[in-house]
Amino acid sequence: MDQEDILATVNGTPITVDQIGQLPGLEPKTGFDDLPEDKKAQVIIGLVNRQLLLEQARKEGFDQSE
Secondary structure (H helix, E strand, O other): OOHHHEEEEEOOEEEEHHHHHHOOOOOOOOOHHHOOHHHHHHHHHHHHHHHHHHHHHHHOOHHHOO
């Protein structure tokens, strides 16, 4: 993983350009560099929020139930 692929770090977990495809309506690496700065910020915030929700769900044991 190249350093330039890391967009942010959440509690030690890197948030990368490859994860963009995990957000609804966005393809991996599709034009991220071409987006306006405000849209890039929105994408990064969405990925950070997603990571925080995943961590909270794990803390509450959601990954342990069916």
